Amino acid sequence: MTGIGTADLKKMFDAIAAAIEADRDRLCQLDGVIGDADHGIAMALGFNAVRDALAPLDLSAIEPTALLNMAAKSFLNAVGASSGPLYATAFMRAAAAVKGKATLTDAEFVALFQAMAQGIKDRGKAELGEKTMVDAWQPATEAAAATHAAGKPLAESLQAALAAAERGAEATKDMVAAKGRSSRLGERSLGHIDPGAASAVTVIGAMVKSLG
Ligand code: ADP
Numbered sequence: 001m002t003g004i005g006t007a008d009l010k011k012m013f014d015a016i017a018a019a020i021e022a023d024r025d026r027l028c029q030l031d032g033v034i035g036d037a038d039h040g041i042a043m044a045l046g047f048n049a050v051r052d053a054l055a056p057l058d059l060s061a062i063e064p065t066a067l068l069n070m071a072a073k074s075f076l077n078a079v080g081a082s083s084g085p086l087y088a089t090a091f092m093r094a095a096a097a098v099k100g101k102a103t104l105t106d107a108e109f110v111a112l113f114q115a116m117a118q119g120i121k122d123r124g125k126a127e128l129g130e131k132t133m134v135d136a137w138q139p140a141t142e143a144a145a146a147t148h149a150a151g152k153p154l155a156e157s158l159q160a161a162l163a164a165a166e167r168g169a170e171a172t173k174d175m176v177a178a179k180g181r182s183s184r185l186g187e188r189s190l191g192h193i194d195p196g197a198a199s200a201v202t203v204i205g206a207m208v209k210s211l212g
């Protein structure tokens with residue numbers, strides 16, 4: 001294993017863009033119930049912009065940090081919805097977490113993954129249980145870190161992350177939204193999955209497939 005390089009990261013973003021595009025209508029429908037029905041559109045715009053920004057790069061000439069910062073910038077510029085700055089911050093933090101490295105070890109990728117979730121939390125100021133994407137991202141990164149700390153390979157750590165994200169997204173059904181647009185619904189948000197938590201599962205699932 002020579003580590004995860006820029007070509008692997010680009011492949012990962014391409015995989016996320018394809019998965020989100022395939023999931024776009026379902027994400028819009030979920031957002032239609034407790035939000036404004038644009039979440040699939042926002043996520044597809046963002047990840048398609050990332051894919052297009054990375055496409056012309058000479059991957060042998062740039063480091064992971066530059067690629068991730070480019071992803072952050074293109075996502076932010078493409079997305080007007082609240083998911084824009086949340087994912088842009090995730091990628092900026094990921095970039096900072098691997099600064100100066102040409103390729104990433106499993107441990108460094110797990111650190112990058114944790115930095116993404118922390119970025120989303122810091123940017124949106126949502127805590128667990130407030131019915132947001134944090135309810136998928138935080139347990140996912142905790143599961144990845146715990147599995148990695150137990151000496152397992154990256155594929156297994158990411159599988160554990162995906163399973164935790166799925167459980168976390170499902171659990172948002174029983175939560176009352178306390179952050180973002182759907183918080184205006186109060187108790188009426190009960191019984192419905194949060195669209196941002198649902199798309200986090202799709203993003204993490206594509207990461208698992210691409211890197212696992
Ligand atoms: P908008 O609400 O502006 O239309 P999107 O539809 O793209 O944006 O995204 C909605 C998702 O964003 C929600 O389902 C939720 O998961 C997430 N979200 C909203 N506000 C926050 C926040 N403060 N912290 C974390 N996630 C948030």
Ligand code: MG
Nearest residue numbers: 035036038039
């Ligand atoms: Mg929306």
